[in-house]
Amino acid sequence: MLHPDSSPRRHHNQDEDEHRGRRPLISPREIREMERVLEDEGFAAKALTWKQLGYECGLDVSSRTIQRAMGRMDYHKCIACRKGWVNKDLAQRRVEYAKVMLKRYPNPEDWRPVRFSDKVH
Incomplete structure (x- = not known):
């Protein structure tokens, strides 16, 4: 535990920013490029x-x-995207069915009790 008056522990007590761990396989620039492709x-x-x-x-x-990197940016694929x-x-035929159902149930x-959804569970 750190004492409130002490500075945080650093690797070899150096003051500069630490860069520990593995470098990301996809850089922030590449993520921005994928975002640009999706938007444009x-x-x-x-x-x-x-x-x-x-x-x-x-x-x-x-x-x-790619899925993990884009998921951190809140990009997700859904079942409907693959349809x-x-x-x-x-x-x-769907239009015909809708007309029949509208005649059968004319009132809002x-x-x-009917739920409309494209979600699959």
Whole structure:
């Protein structure tokens, strides 16, 4: 325990900043570059895998390393991100189903017990 009047312990009692531990595999500059790609490239960039995002930024690290680095910046992939677009037939069937359900349950209070979500548990 440190005495309140004493200075913090340093390696070899040196006053300069310490740099202990392993250096990060992804630098802050590279993280900013990945952020820039995600912000500037829109939906196409958001659909990339972690490995593809790293490749776009010239990184040669594992996808797990990229995922951890971006997770610390609050970037996360979700189940919905992996879902593809629906074809026209399926989209039309969904519209038809929605019209049927709207006729069956026309009042807003009929829909209160219904939960809409794209989450998978």
